[in-house]
Amino acid sequence: MVDLRNPDEREPELAPRPAGIATVRAPQDPIGTPFYEQWTKIDNLASPLYYPAMLVEHPEPVVTAVRAIANAAPGCVVFHCASGKDRTGLLALVLLTLAGAAPDEIIADYLLTYDRLKQQYDELGVRDQLTAVTEHLAARNTTIEASLTSTIASLTMPDFLLGNGLSDTELAALHARLTI
Template sequence: MRRPTIMNAERQLFWDGCFNTRDLGGLRTADGRETRRGAVVRSDDPAGLTAEGWTSLQRHGVRTIVDLTGGDSSTAQRPAGLTGVAVELDDHSDTEFWTRWDNALSCTPLYYRAFLDRFPQKVAEVLTAIAAAEPGGVLVHCSSGRDRTGLISLVLLAAVGVGASDIAADYALTHVRRAELCAAAGLPDDTPRVHGLIAEHGTSESEVIADAVGSRDMAAYLRSAGVTAEHLAALRDRMLT
């Protein structure tokens, strides 16, 4: 019998100045292994971390920060000993794609499968950065830690064998602290709008994520996009117990 995955609440990290941070460890894989705690953390922008928050990040073992916005926004605040890697995941020069997947839809997982089809090299660039990171934990983030970070987390977890239901449950955890994150930015919580847009398309959040995960063999997808066999092996070594 497949053992239940680790309690979601145990994976949430409370670092002062970040509002949507959790460890991707403790998730079961199809071959009976488990993702390693401290290997990869997903988060909103760490530029808001206080000194206490940065200390918590370092104590958790993070040594590399991958910024999916391409701006490496935490540079000024980042303590010594942390490496920053900036990868701009979204290629907005592709106006045809972004006209189809406008700002509202790209704030939902509805666009994930289309993004994987359109931008495999961008996805491969991020996964290679994670694989090639120095020893220690890797923090992957965008602005809110939901959409771009959610997409990369989906690919990473699927590539090492985590099932769609656990990936969807991880994505859903973003909503738990979303109201707090939005309030800190002086904005209303947009979670109800996200759920409304998905419902308008006749589906659910978990179904959309399961469709994206099941649409391809993620390890084969990464290989075809340019991730080397060595880097795929490094991802598995980093991520799995």
Template sequence: MAAAAPPDPHARRHLTWDGCLNVRDLGGLGRHTDGAFVRADSVEKLTAAGWAAAHAHGVRTVLDLRNDDEQGADAALRPEGITTVRLPLEDVADTAFWEPWFTDWRWGTPLHYRPFLGHFPERVAATAEALAAAAPGGVAFHCAAGRDRTGLVSLLLLSLAGATPEEIAADYALSEERMTPVFTTMGRAEEAAQLAAAYRSHATSPYAEMLKVARWFDGAAYLAAAGVPGTTVAALRARATGQPPG
């Protein structure tokens, strides 16, 4: 039987931003400080009240990890004082990598993380550098559903902040209960149930698969191998933890 995610001791991390359905602060995991980084589903759905809540939470930069063809119109005007940086995490032009995944149930699960991380270190490095270089204040990073591209970035940040593999896996698993409403708003209501059934048929779970990845992954070593300067890694860790570099 697949390992089940333990109860989340940081339920307060869930944030209510009107228009989004899968938002939480990484604070409290490892040495991660509140307000430094927030993971989310697509913020273009935020209402004016949702943007006000994000701004009140301290967000001053939004990092959009989506591809160009996923961009849509904002539901409400983004407030002054919040800068948006668009930096697609995926290289969709690399069809040789992506085509085998199109019909594989493992896409949209942590089972594709290790192949992705091994194939696209330059993409992850660019994301890390953008996060480290963001203007002062909190950073909200998002993809479409706030689960997998967002989950990869969360894995990196939480590893740098000293979160345990169990904490990282439990955080990832929290997204699953929110996927049905998220995918319903995207017109893909059946997708969450189909993926849950695939996990069951393979006797595994989101928590179990993310735990394997988190036990393997070392964020600092990965970024160093990807050519990210040590000063940038230190700055990103300092930003996540609220502690001076070094």
């Protein structure tokens, strides 16, 4: 399991995990950086708008999470953040791009999150997030689809991962895991 949350978001685990399940902590938010301060004001790191800047300015957290997946013991690997949309969405986009998924498949995968989280947000009395993010991006003259498409188009694989420290051996292991 790869936990993408920041240390202050984690709660103590009350139930023991079954033997053989390890957790790797790979926080994605570059807290304390000018990037984090800027994007917290722009979109609270809660839309795909920040993805391209994150990949350029702070690729290390993303590559750390990718490395954890590549180096995981055989079997399933789960990765998550607090809601499974933003940090998880960026990591999924990177992995799906590497795996050769088409942009429309990656976008559809990202949009599924809104459907799956709707009931939870409704129960919490939180505004519909798809509407909120759509309006936020529209105010910046873009859409979720356009933002994701732009990020996917700019992401050259596997050069992005190799150029940011992933080894050839880790890339091979990742390819094997993603194409099984």
